[in-house]
Structures are given as structure tokens and as C-alpha cells.
Amino acid sequence: MxxxxxxxxxxxxxxxxxxxxxxxxxxxxxxxxxxxxxxxxxxxxxxxxxxxxxxxxxxxxxxxxxxxxxxxxxxxxxxxxxxxxxxxxxxxxxxxxxxxxxxxxxxxxxxxxxxxxxxxxxxxxxxxxxxxxxxAAMAEQTFFYQPASDGVRSVLDLRHSRPAPFALAAAQ
Amino acid sequence: MAQVLTANRLSDGEVVYLAADGAWVESFDAAKILATPADGEAALAVGQEAERNQQLVHAYLFDITPAKKPVKMREIIRAAGPTVRRDLGKQAAF
Amino acid sequence: MYRYDEFDQKLVDERVAQFRGQVARRLSGELTEEEFKPLRLMNGLYLQLHAYMLRVAIPYGTLSSRQLKMLAHIARKYDKGYAHFTTRQNLQYNWPKLGDVPDILADLASVEMHAIQTSGNCIRNVTSDHFAGAAADEVDDPRVWSEIIRQWSTFHPEFSYLPRKFKIAVTAAPKDRAAIKVHDIGIVIRRDASAKLAFDVYVGGGQGRTPLVGHLIGEGIEAGDLLAYLEATMRVYNQYGRRDNLYKARIKILVHQIGANEMRCQVAAEFAEIKQHGALTLPQAEIDRINAYFLDPAFEKLPDEDLTAQRKNKAFAAWVETNVAKHKVPGYAIVTISLKPIGGIPGDASADQMDLVASLAERLSFDEIRVSHEQNLVLAHVRQRDLFELWQTLDKAGLGTANHALITDIIACPGLDYCDLANARSINIAQALSKRFADLDRQRNIGELKLKISGCINACGHHHVGHIGILGVDKKGVEYYQITLGGSGAEDASVGEILGPAFGEADVPDAIEKLVDTYLAARQPGERFLDTYRRVGIQPFREKLYAAH
The missing domain is CATH 3.20.20.70 (Aldolase class I)
Incomplete structure (x- = not known):
């Protein structure tokens, strides 16, 4: 396949x-x-x-x-x-x-x-x-409410200018 | 027991029946009576083909009485419309 | 109430475009029905007996006038001029065409509404107290937390293909108006000893085939940790909930099988891991941002009104007594608009009625309407001095029935008149009982009595938690009705007990009347039906009902 x-x-x-x-x-x-x-x-x-x-x-x-x-x-x-x-x-x-x-x-x-x-x-x-x-399927959604495991900044992070969770982890 | 083939139309969900001429009709009274299991199976194959070419959703057979009325309340209601709103559904057109 | 920002709006707009594409792929044959079904369900689109049915989310039951007017507009333009309010504070259209649904969703998006996750094996519309923000007994506005949960659960990538559907309810008052103990997760917000908000999380309640009352799994969870705790609970469920048997797939079965203690341990372990990661901690800034949308409207300083003169109108006085509740601010009142006219269809409202209620809310209740899980509408902030005028207007439109929480305020699912899953009709039974008990003095003498009817074991009509519950069953093609007694969906939640053999359609009103008479004969001063039942047990009712049979 x-x-x-x-x-x-x-x-x-x-x-x-x-x-x-x-x-x-x-x-x-x-x-x-x-x-x-x-x-x-x-x-x-x-x-x-x-x-x-x-x-x-x-x-x-x-x-x-x-x-x-x-x-x-x-x-x-x-x-x-x-x-x-x-x-x-x-x-x-x-x-x-x-x-x-x-x-x-x-x-x-x-x-x-x-x-x-x-x-x-x-x-x-x-x-x-x-x-x-x-x-096309991967581009159907621009924003995401919740943090997950793709390193994308959640809406929560964007609203409050928090870095993405992965960036956080890397900084530690 | 004789049967009738029914399904819902994909585009609007309307209840339809297989008629004698092979058309899909909205009126239960115009449905083809399938007297034998063989008739039923043949009709079901037609219904499944109509599912595959995006006309219908979920074609199935249901039993009718010798007086040619659906046996089950579910099919009586599908053939007419909500019993609590006689102004809606197929019955509204009568 | 909450307003979308650019992120919320974009999400919903993109969802409309996505669904438009999915519908096009279905109509072109690129998607089979089997593949399309889970996609349409996640947008609230069912195929019922007569047509498609679209279920629109009304998050925690709160609507603006503009939104309700749009719902009325959609009912006229794409449907048959009415809609049905459900026991999950949602709204259902019974006749939309598949090709129109993307346009309906676009219209909904234009007023910050959607049908996302109103079906499917995902986290459904979050429900809450319909008196939120107005009730004198609440410690915080539960809608703030419901909105936070709504956003977190929307398109949650990990929890969109759960073993089964998942329902969350939130309350912040000791009097439970949201039936939280019969939800997959029920949240009670309280204040701890230091007046800080604390969240008690009940897990594993539910109705359906196996009715169970939820267990307290998380006690005193802090506000910032709420989402992490929910995520932990969901993850345990997603991993270990049963997937081999549809009827045993809800979280209640998992909790029941492993026990509340084991569930508590597993969730606690997962919670500790998630907390360590830190990404789900709610920033105070977000709590504050959402809180700001739910601040009190600009209440006037008013004295409590003396309604003695108007109460000389007996019908108005009766309505005030049943349908008007105490507001937290002097001079204001909470009004329940009954969608249960005598002989009517519980929860149905015409487009004209919706428009009228929207206009009244605009003028008399700070532009806000609530939908209750009991299938009524609520104007939460009405000046007491406006009550008489409001009642007159409602009454003229068939919306002034003075029966809230009385025996004719019946909850009923759509049943076999509409629903593909139903085994029997339920609306016809509601109508027959409503007519049998139409006399208002008699209803008021009977007092609070929650009568709930479902047309199948899925229990959308909440029959398990009715003081009197009625379940429609199919016996060899004939509709029969099984009666349960003693259920409650309130803070004293309990599951009703089956009384005995089922009754035919025509015999139900007599049977219910006998039960009510048995209660009236046995009750002590101040007792509701439920109180008497709990005191005397099921036996006297059983004897009375089946003695002659």
C-alpha cells in the first residue's frame, strides 16, 4: 500500500x-x-x-x-x-x-x-x-483548541502568547 | 409473507419504495408487492445497486399483511408521517 | 454570554467548508454511506425514519436573541417551520435535505453556532444548569467552565473515536438542575474552606440500557487542573473502555467492572503524568478572559415587586407560582417558558414562537435565552415588574402554560414518530397524559412530579430518572409501556424501579392515574410524589395497580 x-x-x-x-x-x-x-x-x-x-x-x-x-x-x-x-x-x-x-x-x-x-x-x-x-485534508483546520503531540501552538497558547509545549520542553 | 422494498433517498432522506416498473416512488400504495422470497431477493439486489450508485441509503425488505398494509408500526409511520403531526410527511399531501 | 474571537470563528467556518466537501464526496460516490456516516454524525446529521435530522448544539443551553432568531429562520427556510428542543439542551430539525445542510451550517456559523460533535463517539455538547448566572444558590457561573470544556473537547484529536459517546454536565449549585450524576462525567463546582473553587468530578453515571449513578472519582480538583483531570479520565476510558460490545462500551460499564477505587487510581496516575507535562494547565488569563463574558448584565437597583394586584388574575398567579423562580438580584425573577402546552408535543416550538421568545428576551431579559434539559425555555433575568406583561404575551402565543415541574411538564423523546432507533412512540403517550391531567388545580394539588417518557432503551426521554418513568417497548409489533417509579436526576439521584408488567397504549393514562391516586392517599403534609414513594416503597403502588389485573 x-x-x-x-x-x-x-x-x-x-x-x-x-x-x-x-x-x-x-x-x-x-x-x-x-x-x-x-x-x-x-x-x-x-x-x-x-x-x-x-x-x-x-x-x-x-x-x-x-x-x-x-x-x-x-x-x-x-x-x-x-x-x-x-x-x-x-x-x-x-x-x-x-x-x-x-x-x-x-x-x-x-x-x-x-x-x-x-x-x-x-x-x-x-x-x-x-x-x-x-x-488538502491536512490543511482543513488552521487552529486547534488543545495542545497535542504535534508541537503546534494551541489556541490557548496563541491567545495568551505562550510558547508551544514542545518548545517549553526543549527549553528545560 | 409478502414484502415491499424500501429505502431512504440519499439526497433528501425521503422514504421511497421500489415500484413495479423499477422506479423509486414516494407512495407506499405504488410499491411493488413482492410475493415470494425470490421476488424479494431480486428486489433487494436492485436496491443494493441503487445504494452503490448514490441514489439510496439502506435498502431493506419489510413484511406486509394480506390486506397490503405494513405489519410493523415503524413502517406504517414511515409510509404516512408522524402520527402526532398529521399535517407533515406523506400523509399531508392526501 | 460568550462571543467568538477570530480563532473560534475560523474553526467553525472551516468546519462548514470541510463538511461541504464531505457532502460533495458522498454525493459523488467517493464516500460510501458507511464511511460518510461517522462524518455526518460528528456534524449532528442523522438519517431518521422520514428524512435527515440535524442536531444543532446549544452549548450549555445558552442562546442570544440573534441566535434564536436564526434558528427560527432556518426552520422556515430549510425545514417545516418548527424545531424540537431536546433533553441535552440541543435543537433538532426533522426535515433538512442533505444538500442544504452545508448552507444551514453556514447560517449557524454566521451567528456563532454549529452542530459539531452533537453525535458520534466523541465528547458531546456540554450541558449545564439552565439557571446559571441567575440562581441564588450557585458559587460560580458554571457556563464559564462549560465553555472552557467545550473548547478543549472540540475536535480533540485523541478523543474523537471513543468506544462510545461521551456526555459531560456541569453545575455550580448544591441543587442539581443539570442531572450531573447521570452523565459520563458530571462536575460539581464548589468552594473549599479557603473559598477557592474546587471541582468534584463524578464519573460513570448514565442512563440507557444500564442506568447507573456516577461515582465521585476526582475530589477537589483545582481550577487550573480541570482540563488535565478530564484528559486523564478520557485517556483511561479511550484505552480500556470496551469496544467489543456496543452495549457495554460506555464509561459507566468500565467503572462498574473495575470498580470506583481502581478507576480513581488509574485516573490519578494518568493525571500525575499529564500534570508533569504541564501543557494543559489552564492559564489564569484564559479563565479571566472567559469569565468576562459571563459577568452579570447591568441589573438595575430595584425593590422586590409587590404583585398582589396582578395576582388577582388567577391564571397569572398560578403561572407565577410554578414558572417563576427566585433570582439572585432583588427585583428580578427567573421565568420558565413551558414548551408543554396541554396536549402538545413536548419540546417543539414553531418558528413564530421562537421569534417571539427571542424578541421578548431582547426586550425583557438582557438578550438571553436558556434551554433546559427538561425541554423548556428560560428567560433568566426578567424584572418582576415586567412579569405580568410577559405572561400575557406568552399566553397569547401558547407559551404561558403554568405547569413547570408539574405532572404535565412531561419530558418525552421524539420516539417512533420520528426516530430510527425507537421501539414505540412516546409523544402520543405524553399527549394523552397531558390531557388526562389537564386540570390545573388538580396538577397543583399533586405537586412536583417529574414524568419522563422514552421510546426505547436509549433513554433520551430520561425515563430512568423520572419520579414516574415510562419506557416504550415493542412486543411482537405492538407498542407496550413499562412503568418505573422513584427515579431522580437531581442531587438525590436514583434510578427508578420497574413496577411490573407493561401496559398497552390505551391503558397507560388509567395506570398513571392510579399511581397518582395512591400517592395522594398515602402522602403526608409537604411530601412530593418522590418523597412518599421513598417512604412507603413500591409495594402499595404495585398492589393498587395490579390488584384488578
């Missing part, structure tokens, strides 16, 4: 590896279960490592290992299942994860903006999606 990052289509350099498949060379994505079982083999590999979390798996299960990952994939089995939005915020805020967070599964155009707000920065999209649609 096509992949969008930084407002453009990009090539997916990661290979998804099934739990019972041999580990190929290069960047791979494994399930949380496989990661937990084979942590000591996976972490020392010198290639980018990704983990796939299903919608009922909290990233807090990764603990300090979170920083070993170049990519964390959040699955949205149905567009109505909104747990991934909280997982993304935990990753960005609680666990301080700086790598790529990718949304996969049943994701609607009208959800990309909210996903980006909670810290998801790459999107698997349906075949046939046009990049103009993505850009």
Missing part, C-alpha cells in the same frame, strides 16, 4: 516479517510478541528495527526498549477503533519516542489530521489516494 510521509509519497523501506518467517537482511517490522521473544537477537542487529502494535497493545509494554526502534506501527483494524490515538500520544509524550510512528489499516482521509496531531507521522493509505487529497 502507498505510504505518505512529510506530505509526499515515499518508498516503504521496511519489510514486514511474519512471526514464523526467517529474518531477512535490512529494515524489518516485527510483531510485539516476536520482539518480546527474540529481543536479544533483534536489538543488536545493525539495521533499522520496527515493531507492530495491534490496537489493544499499549506501547508502554515496550518500556525503555522504545528507543531501539526506528519505526512503531500502530494498527487501526477499524476506523472506529480510536485506541491508537492514545497510544501515539503516550509514545510521544510519556515515552519520549522520537522515531517514526506509522498508521496502518482502516484509516479515513478525515482522520489523517487528527492522527498527525497525536504524533503519527507516516500513513499507509489506500491505493488511488492522491497526494493533493492528503495535503
Amino acid at each position: 502507498p505510504l505518505i510521509k512529510d506530505n509526499a509519497f515515499v518508498e516503504d523501506t521496511f519489510a514486514r516479517v511474519a512471526d514464523d518467517a526467517a529474518l531477512p537482511e535490512g529494515a524489518i517490522i516485527v510483531s510485539l510478541k516476536r520482539f518480546q521473544a527474540e529481543r536479544d537477537v533483534l536489538v543488536p542487529r545493525n539495521t533499522p528495527l520496527g515493531v507492530r502494535l495491534s490496537s489493544d497493545q499499549s506501547p508502554e509494554a515496550l518500556g525503555a526498549d522504545v528507543h531501539h526502534f526506528a519505526l512503531i506501527e500502530l494498527e487501526f483494524p477499524k476506523f472506529k477503533d480510536g485506541r491508537g490515538y492514545s497510544w501515539a500520544r503516550l509514545l510521544r509524550q510519556r515515552l519520549g519516542y522520537k522515531g517514526e510512528v506509522r498508521a496502518t489499516g482502516d484509516v479515513l482521509r478525515d482522520q489523517w489530521l487528527f492522527m498527525s496531531r497525536v504524533g503519527i507521522d507516516s500513513f499507509e493509505v489506500r491505493a488511488g489516494t492522491r497526494i493533493e487529497d492528503f495535503r
Whole structure:
């Protein structure tokens, strides 16, 4: 499926590896279960490592290992299942994860903006999606009432000239 | 039990029925009576096609009595309009 | 009242444009109905039995005259000349066309209104005390806090695809007029020992299939931390609320399953983390900014009025007694405009009536109207000396019914006459009961009696918390009505108990009459129906009602 990052289509350099498949060379994505079982083999590999979390798996299960990952994939089995939005915020805020967070599964155009707000920065999209649609969807809202995980200044901050939360964190 | 195929029109939500000539009509009295399960299934396929081409929302079959009236209160009300506002809905036109 | 600044306006305007695009994509086939449904629902657009239904948010039930006039205008231009006020202080149009809805939203945006999050599995319209800012017993204006919560919850990116819908109510008075204990979150604002505002947060109340009274989860939360505490509660729910069963997905089920204590611990842990991050702390400047919109209007210094002369008009005297409440400022009064004329449709108002109330508010109540969760309108700041004139004008327009909180002030959902989810009609039952108890002297003798009717188990008609509740059910295609007794949505919240087998439509008025007679025979001086019920229990009512059957 096509992949969008930084407002453009990009090539997916990661290979998804099934739990019972041999580990190929290069960047791979494994399930949380496989990661937990084979942590000591996976972490020392010198290639980018990704983990796939299903919608009922909290990233807090990764603990300090979170920083070993170049990519964390959040699955949205149905567009109505909104747990991934909280997982993304935990990753960005609680666990301080700086790598790529990718949304996969049943994701609607009208959800990309909210996903980006909670810290998801790459999107698997349906075949046939046009990049103009993505850009238009991301530009549908100029102001945001609440601080989230995208570093954007909230209306609260703009009204009272407070710096954005991320800037705050950086200054500390 | 005989049935009738109904749906709501996408553009305005109006209750419509499948008529004998394949048209979607607003009046229950003009609806095609689907006497057999096979008739019902064929009609449902027509309804689903009309859903796919953006004419209708949620096509479904409902039962009618031998006197050709809807069995359920829900369908009686859909065919006429609110019972508490006789001036509104399809019944208002009569 | 609150006015939009450039940010608020831009958000709402962009939402109109966005929805216009979504409707176009739906009509062109780019979106299937399954994909469009959650989008339209988040803009309050349903598909009901006869047509689409648009639910417009009236945040915490406060409207300006200009806004109410726009609502009337929309009813005339795009609908059938009327609208329905709901138990969530919202307004519903029953006949809009899909293609017109973007234009309706644009008209609403022009008067700082919207339909955002009036449906869908997100945080819904925040409701509050309809006497806010006028009641003598409040410690602060709850609308300030409701507005703060409204803004925080609007397009919240993390909480727009919750397991299920989420309703928040706020009150700042010991007398609970906002039914906060039967909300997903209910907030009671009080003053602590040092006179500082403190927020008690009740979680896990609700009606529907499993009616439960909320638990006190957060006690004495500080003003600056309110949003952080709410965010913590929402996050626990979003992570752990059930998603496998629609009927068990509300937060009340989560609280019920893990227990109030565990919920308290989980929210506290999340709250501590969020606080540490700091970004959600409410700046005092924002509290002050919003507070400024809710300052008292320019009340005149007036004495309390002696209405003895006018009270010689018996109908006026009755209306004053039931529909006029004490105001915090001498010389003023709070007026409830009943939308429950005898035999009428609870909560419905014609465009002309809306225009009239808007004009009256402009002239006599500082340009402000409230919508109560009991489906009435309120003019919160009327000079007592204007009461007689106001009543005369209202009465001529069918808005002067003197029945507030009496047995004919019935709450009823739209039921099967309109609603796609309903199993039975409810308006017809309300009308029959209203006619049966039409006699005003009889109503006043019965006293306060909250009669609430729902047409299905979703309980939009709040039947679980009616002193007498009626629930419409479908038994093999026939409408039947189940009666509950002893519910309350007030500060003494309780869930009603089922009386016994359900009654057919025609038998409901007799059944209710027997219950009322049982109460009248058993009551002690000063007791309301609810008080008597709580003292004697359900048995005497059961015996009386089913003895002959």
C-alpha cells in the first residue's frame, strides 16, 4: 500500500516479517510478541528495527526498549477503533519516542489530521489516494483548541502568547 | 409473507419504495408487492445497486399483511408521517 | 454570554467548508454511506425514519436573541417551520435535505453556532444548569467552565473515536438542575474552606440500557487542573473502555467492572503524568478572559415587586407560582417558558414562537435565552415588574402554560414518530397524559412530579430518572409501556424501579392515574410524589395497580 510521509509519497523501506518467517537482511517490522521473544537477537542487529502494535497493545509494554526502534506501527483494524490515538500520544509524550510512528489499516482521509496531531507521522493509505487529497485534508483546520503531540501552538497558547509545549520542553 | 422494498433517498432522506416498473416512488400504495422470497431477493439486489450508485441509503425488505398494509408500526409511520403531526410527511399531501 | 474571537470563528467556518466537501464526496460516490456516516454524525446529521435530522448544539443551553432568531429562520427556510428542543439542551430539525445542510451550517456559523460533535463517539455538547448566572444558590457561573470544556473537547484529536459517546454536565449549585450524576462525567463546582473553587468530578453515571449513578472519582480538583483531570479520565476510558460490545462500551460499564477505587487510581496516575507535562494547565488569563463574558448584565437597583394586584388574575398567579423562580438580584425573577402546552408535543416550538421568545428576551431579559434539559425555555433575568406583561404575551402565543415541574411538564423523546432507533412512540403517550391531567388545580394539588417518557432503551426521554418513568417497548409489533417509579436526576439521584408488567397504549393514562391516586392517599403534609414513594416503597403502588389485573 502507498505510504505518505512529510506530505509526499515515499518508498516503504521496511519489510514486514511474519512471526514464523526467517529474518531477512535490512529494515524489518516485527510483531510485539516476536520482539518480546527474540529481543536479544533483534536489538543488536545493525539495521533499522520496527515493531507492530495491534490496537489493544499499549506501547508502554515496550518500556525503555522504545528507543531501539526506528519505526512503531500502530494498527487501526477499524476506523472506529480510536485506541491508537492514545497510544501515539503516550509514545510521544510519556515515552519520549522520537522515531517514526506509522498508521496502518482502516484509516479515513478525515482522520489523517487528527492522527498527525497525536504524533503519527507516516500513513499507509489506500491505493488511488492522491497526494493533493492528503495535503488538502491536512490543511482543513488552521487552529486547534488543545495542545497535542504535534508541537503546534494551541489556541490557548496563541491567545495568551505562550510558547508551544514542545518548545517549553526543549527549553528545560 | 409478502414484502415491499424500501429505502431512504440519499439526497433528501425521503422514504421511497421500489415500484413495479423499477422506479423509486414516494407512495407506499405504488410499491411493488413482492410475493415470494425470490421476488424479494431480486428486489433487494436492485436496491443494493441503487445504494452503490448514490441514489439510496439502506435498502431493506419489510413484511406486509394480506390486506397490503405494513405489519410493523415503524413502517406504517414511515409510509404516512408522524402520527402526532398529521399535517407533515406523506400523509399531508392526501 | 460568550462571543467568538477570530480563532473560534475560523474553526467553525472551516468546519462548514470541510463538511461541504464531505457532502460533495458522498454525493459523488467517493464516500460510501458507511464511511460518510461517522462524518455526518460528528456534524449532528442523522438519517431518521422520514428524512435527515440535524442536531444543532446549544452549548450549555445558552442562546442570544440573534441566535434564536436564526434558528427560527432556518426552520422556515430549510425545514417545516418548527424545531424540537431536546433533553441535552440541543435543537433538532426533522426535515433538512442533505444538500442544504452545508448552507444551514453556514447560517449557524454566521451567528456563532454549529452542530459539531452533537453525535458520534466523541465528547458531546456540554450541558449545564439552565439557571446559571441567575440562581441564588450557585458559587460560580458554571457556563464559564462549560465553555472552557467545550473548547478543549472540540475536535480533540485523541478523543474523537471513543468506544462510545461521551456526555459531560456541569453545575455550580448544591441543587442539581443539570442531572450531573447521570452523565459520563458530571462536575460539581464548589468552594473549599479557603473559598477557592474546587471541582468534584463524578464519573460513570448514565442512563440507557444500564442506568447507573456516577461515582465521585476526582475530589477537589483545582481550577487550573480541570482540563488535565478530564484528559486523564478520557485517556483511561479511550484505552480500556470496551469496544467489543456496543452495549457495554460506555464509561459507566468500565467503572462498574473495575470498580470506583481502581478507576480513581488509574485516573490519578494518568493525571500525575499529564500534570508533569504541564501543557494543559489552564492559564489564569484564559479563565479571566472567559469569565468576562459571563459577568452579570447591568441589573438595575430595584425593590422586590409587590404583585398582589396582578395576582388577582388567577391564571397569572398560578403561572407565577410554578414558572417563576427566585433570582439572585432583588427585583428580578427567573421565568420558565413551558414548551408543554396541554396536549402538545413536548419540546417543539414553531418558528413564530421562537421569534417571539427571542424578541421578548431582547426586550425583557438582557438578550438571553436558556434551554433546559427538561425541554423548556428560560428567560433568566426578567424584572418582576415586567412579569405580568410577559405572561400575557406568552399566553397569547401558547407559551404561558403554568405547569413547570408539574405532572404535565412531561419530558418525552421524539420516539417512533420520528426516530430510527425507537421501539414505540412516546409523544402520543405524553399527549394523552397531558390531557388526562389537564386540570390545573388538580396538577397543583399533586405537586412536583417529574414524568419522563422514552421510546426505547436509549433513554433520551430520561425515563430512568423520572419520579414516574415510562419506557416504550415493542412486543411482537405492538407498542407496550413499562412503568418505573422513584427515579431522580437531581442531587438525590436514583434510578427508578420497574413496577411490573407493561401496559398497552390505551391503558397507560388509567395506570398513571392510579399511581397518582395512591400517592395522594398515602402522602403526608409537604411530601412530593418522590418523597412518599421513598417512604412507603413500591409495594402499595404495585398492589393498587395490579390488584384488578
